[in-house]
Amino acid sequence: MLPNLKAQSKWGWLIAAYLFLAGLGGGAYVTGVVADFVGGESAAISKIGVCLGFPCVLVGCVFLLADLGSPANFWRAAMRPNTSWIARGTIIITIFMILGAIHIAFWLWPFKGLAEAAGTRHFIGVLGAIFAFGTMIYTGILLGASRPIAFWSTAMLPLLFLVSALSTGIMAVVLIASLVGGTYAEPIHSLAKMDILLIILEMFVLGFYLQGTHRVPESRASAELVLTGAVAPLFWWGVAVLGLIAPLLLDLFGVSAAAGAGARSFAVLASICGITGGLFLRQVVLSGGIHAPLRAGRFEVALPIV
């Protein structure tokens, strides 16, 4: 008989917020760097993306610090990069934040001249984008390194978090660009189109991720918890409806000719829905984490509350 498996309770909303903001920051930064290479009207969009990257990850780190049981030792987080993914991740996001801060500084007073030098800016941008991808992907590997939790320990999770990070990053750029005004109609239009593709891709990845849970009892229990159990309302309303279906429909309507002058409102609404859904996605994955039961001969025991 299968014991009553319970989900882990030690990583909650604070960690979800961190994973989400690290992803969003990385995604926005990459969007900004790509827009910089496209040039033309996208240049202003680029600035928004780059300026979102470093601050979002920094705020995410504040959530991470708030979750630590002994925050005074936070500086030790990178002491064992040879085996620990938290240590490796700390190094990755630190380099990303330094590069992101340098990139932002290009537009500030003493370094202003550097922003005109496209070569330097592009060099920092590409370097930063590499570490931005590292930041987005590592959040999935971090959870995946926890081997007894089969729901996390899968190669699909880094991919799911990467697609969600790029999607929420683009939506954050669209949101800010729409709110600050200006003449960004053309770039917002192309970003919305890109986002439509990413949302569809994310739906597939999420589907395959959940489909892949059938192999062991603990991940089947996780899927059950997420699809029909206590986490189901957050998954179906927060992730499926608010995070994927709503922004997809709003974006589709927004880019179609029918929207006309209202396109900007659709973009804002789609972005708010999609970004919130990204946060809920991280929380759903965290609260679905169930440890493998222990097997002693014919007997199986669920770990008491972890």
Place this chain on the structure above:
Amino acid sequence: MPRYGFVIDLKRCYGCYTCQVACKAANHTPQGIDWARCVPAETGSFPTALRQMVPLICQQCADPECLKVCPTGATTQDENGIVQVDKDLCMGCKYCIMACPYGARQTVDEWKTYFPDADGDLDPYEAYAKAEWEEKNGYGIATKCDYCTDRVKEGRQPACVEACPAKARYFGDLEDPESEVSILIRRERGFQLNPEFGTDPSCYYLPPR
């Protein structure tokens, strides 16, 4: 160098929870921390259902997951194969709690009194336990069973072994082929829990009836 290990005889354990309480008494653990615990399991269905108590402790893996994921270097493995946590180095990220397949890592944020209905200060015994806990462990950090390292250094057995009334627990050196634990594992087909995680636990179980 010895490799300290445990043998837990499932057919002798009748689930009295003495190990759980003895561990609490010896290590002054607060509410919410049970380094040694007894978990009920069952198999089959009526009328052929069977119940079994499964005592759990830190398995002191030879290749521990908690050591691998620890980012701070707070987790180390001593010369006797015991995984130790340095309370001054741990930052409380709880990664080891996620990575340990055996639920051995536990943490609490504060001391919750065992006697919430009592008035005023903690009674002197609980105050003593609280002070001991704060000196050797603490709050917000990962804590775990260390096979009573301090008692073993004095030549005593771990508290749960000494207290077990069913004599279901044995402690000894797995490296020594003539030790009681090694002989029991060989003769009675001792097994490790979930060997598929590849951590090579130092805690062996003897089959249930």
